[in-house]
Amino acid sequence: MIRLSLLAAGLTLLVSSVSHAAAPPAVGYSNPVTAGYSADFPDPSMIKGRDGWWYAYSTGGPYAKDGHDGDSYKIARSRDLTHWEKVGSVFNATNRPTWADPNSGFWAPDIRYLDGKYVLYFTVPNTTTTPGDxxxxxxxxxxxxxxGPWTDSGAPVVAPRPAAGGGFQWTIDPAxxxxxDGxxxxxxxxxxxxxxxxxxxxxxxxxxxxxxxxxxDRFEGPYVVKHDGYYYLFGSSSNCCAGPTTGYAVFAGRSRSPLGPFLDRFGNDLNASRTGGTPVVASNGNRWVGTGHSSVVTDLSGQQWLAYHAVDRTDPFVTNSNGWLLRPMLLDRLDWIDGWPEVNAGAGPSESSKVSPVTTSSATAGNVRAEADVTGSGQGVSARGVTAVLSQGHLKVTNSVGFTRSVPVPLDAPGNIALEVRGNQATAVFSEDRLGDPLATVQLPAxxxxxxxxxxxxxxFSVAPLYKPVTRAAPTPRIGSVDGRYSDEFxxxxxxGWTWRNVSPDATVTNGELQWKTExxxxxDNNTAAKASLLLRDQPTGNFVVETKLHLDVGTDTVRNYQQAGLLVYLDDENWMRLDHVAGGTGRFIEFGKRMRFTPVGAPSVVTFGGAMIGPPAETTWLRLAHDVVPQTGEHRYRAASSTDGKHWVWGAAWTLPAGTTPRIGLVSQGSSAQTEAQYGKATAQFEYFRVTR
Incomplete structure (x- = not known):
């Protein structure tokens, strides 16, 4: 995706020899795009076939909302990326991998077109290659x-990998x-x-x-694309499957090498104990939560879209169940803002969009994108006086005055040439499968x-108006002036204004800060929730932001499960939110957790908990929760942010509480355990202030 200057007016582009009848793109669509085809389509992977259809693949599951019909591994196809129809399943009794356990399912597909054939990578959770389960x-x-028809390669590409503590690593989610260089x-x-x-x-x-x-090990579901010289690793984080509190979200890091290190926007390593990651998509307070396991697809205009699954928090389960989760596929525009991928410029998942992907050819003037599939020398496309062809193992591009540039294509394989002309700059790309991994790129004047x-x-062949890149991020919450009635500098x-629920004997105000050991x-924990000490106060009406500056001495890389401290939004012990610096395993992270009681349609109520990751913590971390009221529902909405310097903020997921309720805000310091305390002692949370701005 290239941002270039505009060309002077007056140039006209004529269109000929398109493979589909010219038609304007469909306007608008609704999520999930798999509605009407399948109620469940998790872990989606997508490709544009050389027959002109888009194909999508998913982990197995039911087609029907009541769960009565399903496949072990689904294939769907579409002409427009927003309406899908059933193709069938990948495996059956005749072609099932012999090394898969007869009772094993298949998870998390990844589709590619490599060396003239389609290759589908898949996960087998239980094999016959070891005696273990x-x-x-x-x-x-x-x-x-x-x-299809699909033929298994005959053996695992990546065999089971023993885990250090026994059992096996989760060797899943291939990409x-x-x-x-090939x-x-x-x-x-x-x-x-x-x-x-x-x-x-x-x-x-x-x-x-x-x-x-x-x-x-904070991430799963990797996916890699190359953009403007960087390799971007997308990964999903947090819990995938907690019903209406599913906190799954997609993050990214980038590197100059395909093997890393992958760093986030502020230079934090995705492989560090204080784990980095720049948010790509997370819940925003609308219908969708659990927005994760993504792949990238490009429409005919050159615009990239993120395909991912999500959970409808209002109706998350198969009918008459309270645990069989449905995860349909969503599609949303993927923008690149200051070098980083963001869904809908950072606004998050959509319930509906006014603009659909461009999937049909149409006559156009000005900025243009033309593409075609090629198999041999001399094949390619032309647009605006520029030709781009495959020529004796090279991508050769020539403009209207005869200026030519040529770069080698490292693989002798069928592929796709896409030629974009924006203003007075032409960019030609050769790739095998249009999936963000170009084999050759050439730029020259048009x-x-x-x-x-x-x-x-x-x-x-197709031609369409070149997409217009979105370069301005969606606004983040406004930070106003400190309201002293709801704030405390300690x-x-x-x-x-403070009220204790179970006074903590380990909480003292010393040297201008609240010091509180983790209890x-x-x-x-249902056994200890009522005993937990909570420091609470009333929250103001309307929009506000609550912020604290927290030092938590949990270090890095050691196992201090699950000492944590941070901000709290509290209704009762079954309905609350917590934005904490958490020690989990050897990692350290900021988690925006939610617990709620939920009553599924036709099933008994359940209490669920899930957490959404935000940014990485530091020795001292700043935390924010921005509150507003959702206009359509009247719900309280809280969006979380964190910072390691108090200046640069990572804004992430949002959770809601019901309309008409009266939440309170406050602080917590908890999650310790006897085992952790025997080895390390309690951690001490030091809160420097508690500020409400409006």
């Missing part, structure tokens, strides 16, 4: 078409990436083991060399007008 492994199947990589991993990368053989079916750890057309018998004991009681 849950010995996760990754396989690959090939097919001549996106619909392939081919670098511009080297193929496979990424995979999850919370038990972290995210890894390894080189693949040219056919993509076997691994080569050492495995590299690229992200902490100086004239001309016809857009395929060249040399190239197939699946300069002379606890100020007015063993925890609001998430």
């Amino acid at each position: 849950w010995d996760y492994a990754i396989g690959a199947a090939t097919a001549p078409t996106p619909a 392939e990436f081919t670098d511009s 080297t193929r990589y496979l990424y995979w991993g999850s919370y038990n083991g972290g995210i890894h990368a390894v080189r693949l053989t040219p056919d993509g079916l076997r691994t080569v060399g050492a495995v590299t750890d690229v992200a902490r 100086l004239g007008g001309g016809t857009a057309a395929p060249m040399g018998g190239a197939g699946n 300069t002379n004991g606890l100020g007015a 063993a009681n925890d609001l998430t």
Whole structure:
């Protein structure tokens, strides 16, 4: 995606030889885009087939809301990316991998087009290759078409990997990436083991060399694209499947190497104990929570879109159940703001969009994108006086005055040439599968007008107006002036307005700060929730932001489960939110957790808890919760943010509480355990202030 200057007016583009009848793009669509086809479509992966259809693949599950119909592994297809129809399943009794346990399902597909064939990477959670259960492994199947028939490669691409503490790492969620030098990589991993990368053989079916750890065990569902010279690793974080409190969200880091290190916007490593990650999409207070496990697709205008699954917090389960979760597929625009990917410029998941992906060719003037599938020398596209063709193993681009640039294509394989002309700059890209991993890129000036057309018998040709990049981020919450009626600087004991629920003997105000040792009681534990000490006060009406500056001495890399401290929004012990610096395993993170009682349709009520990750913590971390009222529902909405310097903030997920309730705000310091305290003692939370701004 290139941002370039505008060309002087007056140039005209003519369109000819398009493969589909010219038509204006459909206007508007609603999420989930799989509605009407399947109630469940988790872990989506997508590709544009060489037959002109888009294909999507997902983990198995039910088609029907009541769960009565399903497949072990789903394939769907679409002409417009927003309406999908059933193709069928990947595996059946005749082609099921022999090394998969007969009772095993198949998870998390990744689709590619490599060396003239379709390759589907898949997860087998239980194999016959070891005597153990849950010995996760990754396989690959090939097919001549996106619909199959699929032939398993005969053995795992990544075999089960023993875990240090016994059992097996979660060798799941594969994603392939081919670098511009032709080297193929496979990424995979999850919370038990972290995210890894390894080189693949040219056919993509076997691994080569050492495995590299690229992200902490805070992430799963990796996906890699290359953009403006950087490699971007997308990963999903937090719990995938907690009903209406599912905190799943997508984060990204970038690197100059496909093997990392991957750093977030502020330079934090995704592989560090205080784990980095720049938010790509997270819940925003509307219908959708659990926004994760993403892949990227490009429409005919060049605009990228993020395909991911989500949970409808108002109706998350299969009918008459309170645990069988439905995760349909959503599609939203992926923008690049100051070098970072953000869904809808940071506004988050949509319930509906006024603009649909461009999926049909149309006559256009001005900035343009033309593309076609190519199989041999002399094939390519032309637009605005520029030609881009495959020529004797090179991507050769020539403009209207005969200026030519040529770069080698490292793989002798069928692929796709996309030519974008924005203003007076032309950019041509050769890739195998249009999935964000270009093999060759050429830029040169575009100086004239001309016809857009395929060249040399190239197939699946299209032309469309070039997308207009969104470069301004959606606004973040406004920070007003401090309201002293609801704030406390802790300069002379606890100020007015505070109320204890179970006074903590370990909380004192000393040297202008509240010092509070982490207690063993925890609001998430039904056995100790009522005993937990809470420091609470009334919240103001209307919009406000509550902020605290917190030092928590939990260090890094040691296991201090689950000492934590931070901000609290509290209704009762079954309905609350907590924005904490948390020690979990050897990692440290900021978690925006929510607990609620929920009554599914036709089933008994349940209490669920889930957490959404925000930014990384530091020795001293600043925390914010921004409150407003959702206009459509009257719900209280709280959006979380964190900072490691008090100046640069990471804004993340939002949770809601019901309309008509009276939440209170405050502080907590809890989550310790006897085992942790025996080894390390209690942690001490030091709150420097509690400020409400309006």
